[in-house]
Amino acid sequence: MSTSSITGDLDAWRALPALQQPDWDDPAEIRAVAAELAKQPPLVFAGECDQLRARLGEVARGESFVLQGGDCAETFEGSNADAVKNKLKTLLQMAVVLTYAASVPVVKIGRMAGQFAKPRSKPTEVRGGVELPAYRGDAVNGFDFTAGSRRNDPHRLLQAYHCSAVTLNLCRAFTKGGYADLRQVHAWNQDFVKTSPAGQRYEQLAGEIDRALSFMKACGANPDEFHGVEFYSSHEALLLEYERALTRIDHLSGQPYDVSAHFLWIGERTRQIDGAHVDFLSRIRNPIGVKLGPTTTADDALALMDKLNPEGDPGRLTFVTRMGAKKIRDALPPLIEKVTQEGSPVAWICDPMHGNTFEAPSGHKTRRFDDVLDEVAGFFEVHRSLGTHPGGIHIEFTGDDVTECVGGGHEIVEGDLHQRYETACDPRLNRGQSLDLAFMVAELYRKSA
Template identity: 85%
Template sequence: MTDLDAWRDLPADQQPEWEDPAELAAVIAQLAKQPPLVFAGECDQLKDRLAAVARGEAFVLQGGDCAETFDGSSADAVRNKLKTLLQMAVVLTYAGSVPVVKIGRMAGQFAKPRSKATEIRDGVEHPAYRGDAVNGFEFTAEARRYDPRRLLQAYYCSAMTLNLSRAFTKGGYADLRQVHAWNQDFVSSSPAGQRYDRLAGEIDRALAFMKACGADPEEFHGVEFYSSHEALLLEYERALTRIDARTGLPYDVSAHLLWIGERTRGLDDAHVEFMRHIRNPIAVKLGPTTSSDDVLALIERLNPDQEPGRLTFITRMGAGRIRDALPSLVEKVTQSGAPVAWICDPMHGNTFEAPSGHKTRRFDDVLDEVAGFFEVHRALGTHPGGIHIEFTGDDVTECVGGGHEIVETDLHQRYETACDPRLNRGQSLDLAFIVAEMYRKTH
C-alpha cells in the first residue's frame, strides 16, 4: 500500500455506504483513466498566490454554490456565478489596492456532509441527500440510493464547468471595463446605490485615466481563476490523484484547492491522512470549538515543512462567537511562525430555521462575522486574508436582509438551493462593497 492509500486503514466519516462494491470499483477504475481536470503547474501557481496572501500582500475571494447540481451545470448558471464573482473582485481589488485571488467554489462541489444519515418525512425514512455525486434530491427510494455511477457524472459536469470558466475568464468576458460597467448598472439600481456610488465613481475615473495614458495591460482583459471544493468523497479524490511528470509528486487533479471540512478534520482520521500526501494547496475549516492545540497539530501534520501557500485556515465561527474564539488561534499560529492564510467563512456558523421551515441566514449576521474577523486581525496586527461565501448569480430568496431587504415571508418565492441558503447576486455585491470599506480601514 502506498502513502496515498494509507487513509484506507483509518476512520473515514461522511462516506456513503455504497451497496455494490464491485460497481464502485468499476467506476473508480474508469475515473482513474480520465484526463486531469486541472494541472499541477496551475496548483503550484495558486500556491504562490496564497503565499502572497499569507504575507499580507493579497486577498482571497472564494465563493460559489453550497452544493452544485448536475442540472445547474449549464452555461447560463456558470456565467452568472462567474459574473458575480468578477464584479465582487473588481470592487475589492480597487478599494483595497490589493490583488484578489479568485477561487470558485465550483467544478466539483457535488458532495455534502450531513448531520444525520437518514431523513424521515411523514413516517417514511430514506438515506439523506449527500449531494448529486452520491444520490438524488427527490425523496424516493430510487433517487436516494447511493449510486457510484454519479461519481462519473460529477467528473463530467466538473469538466464542463471548468471549460466554460476558462472560456469566460480568458475570452474577453472578464474584461475589466465590461465588469465595471456591470457594477455601475448594479449601483444605479441598488437601494444602497448611493452608498456605493462614490467607490464606483473612483473606479470609473481610474479606468479613464489608464485609458488616457494609453495603458492597456493584459490583466485588463482576462483573469486568473481557480477551482476548489471540499475533498469529502475519498474514493473520488484518490481516483483523480496523479503523479506529476515534472516533479514525481502526487497532485489531486480534481481541483486546484481542496479543503477538509469541520466534521472531518480529526487529526488521526482518513481525510487528514489523504490530504497530507497530495501537493495541492489545501485548506481546513475551523469551527468555534477549535483549540489552539488543534490548529498547531494540523499545521504539523499538513505542512510540517512550513511551505508558503500550502495551508489555509477557513474560520466558520458564527457572528456571536468569532471575536472570542478566533484571537487565541491567530496568536498561537503567529507565534509559531507558520505561513498560514486566514479566510473567513461567514455563512456556516449563522444558519437558522425560519418559521416556514426554510433554512436561512441573516445578511446582517454574515456582515457581523466578517466585521469580527477584521477586528480580530486588526487588533493582533495580522492579515485578514479573504472571505469564503456561498452565493449564486441568480435572484434567489434564500438569505434574509440585504439592500433589497428580503424578509422571512419571501423565502418561498425562489428558494432553489439543494442544501444550504446562498446569497443572491444583489446580496453578494452588497457584501463586496461593505467588505471593501472594512479592508480600507485596516490598511
C-alpha cells in the same frame, strides 16, 4: 515543499476512520467507477496548483486577499452556461469592488466545478414515517425523496466529473476569452443596476474605474493587460474514492496532485487529526484548507499544521474559520496567537455563513445578512487587535435573485423566503447581498490596512 513531506502511501487513508462517506451498495461497483475515473484526463494541472500556492503565499504574507465563493452544493442541472456565467459574473463584480475600493490584489477562487457533495448531520431522513438515505449532493444521490432517487449511486461520480469539466471549461472561456476584461465592468451590471441599491452603488464604482482606465491609456499604459483574470476552482475533498481516483503523479516533479481542483479543503466534520481526510490531503501537493469551527482548540490547529504543512511552506495551508457571529471574537484570538507564535505561515480566511444558520418559522433554513456581516467584522477586529492579516472571505452565493438569506440592502424578510428558495442544501446570498458584502469588506479592509 520537500519531497519527503509529500511522498507516501496514497491509500493509507483506507485503514483510517473515514467519516461522511456514502454507504455504497456494491463494493465492486464503486471499484469499477473509480477505475474509470482514474482513466479520465485531469481537470486542472500541477503548474496551475503551484501558481495558486504562490498566490496564497502572498496572502499569508499579508500582500493579497482571497475571495472564494459559489454554490453551497452544485447540481448537475446547474452545469449550464447561464448558471455558470451568472455565478462568475457575481464573483468578478465582488472582486472588482474589493480590488478597487480596498486597493488590494484579489485571488479569485470559485466554489465551483466540483462542489457536488455535502456532509450531513444524519445519514438518513424521515418524512411521513418513511426513512431514506439523506441527500448527500448530486455526486451521491438525488434530491427527490424517493427510494430510487436517494440510492447512493457511484455512477454519479462519473457524472460529477463530466459536469465539473463542463463548468471549468466555461470558466476558462469566460475568464480568458474577454468576458472578464476589466473594461466590461458596466456590461456585467446591465441587468441589475436599475432594480438594486447594490447595483447602483456598483455602477458608480464602475464609472470611476472607467475614468482610471482612460487616464492610464492616455498616459501610454496598455489596457490589454486587463483582458483576463486568474481563476481557480475549489471544493470540499469529501468523497475520498473520487479524490483518490483523480490523483496523478506529475511527470515533472514526480509529486502527487489531486487534479479534481486547484484548491481542496477539509470540512469541520472531517478534520480529525487521525482521520482519513487529513491523512489523504497530507500526501498531495495541492494548496489545501481546513475549516475550523468554534470548538477548535489552539492545539488542534497546531496539530493540523504539523500534519498538513510540516515544512512550513507559504501558501500550502489555509485555515478557514467558521465560528458564528456570537463566538468569533472569543474563539478566534487564541488560535491566531498560538499559530503566529509557532511561526509557520498560514492564510486566514473567514467563512461567515456556516456558523449563522437557523430555521425560520416557515421551516426554511436561512441566515441573517446582518449576522454574516457581523462575523466578518469580528474577523477583521480580531486580526486588527493582534496585528495579523485578515486574508479573505469564503461565502456561499448565487448569481440569481433568490430569496434564501434574510436582510441586505434590498431587504428580504422571513415571509419572502418561499418566493425563490432554490438551494439544494444551505441558504446562499443572492447577487445583491453579495455585492453589499463586498462593499462592507472593502471598507473593513481599508480600516485594517
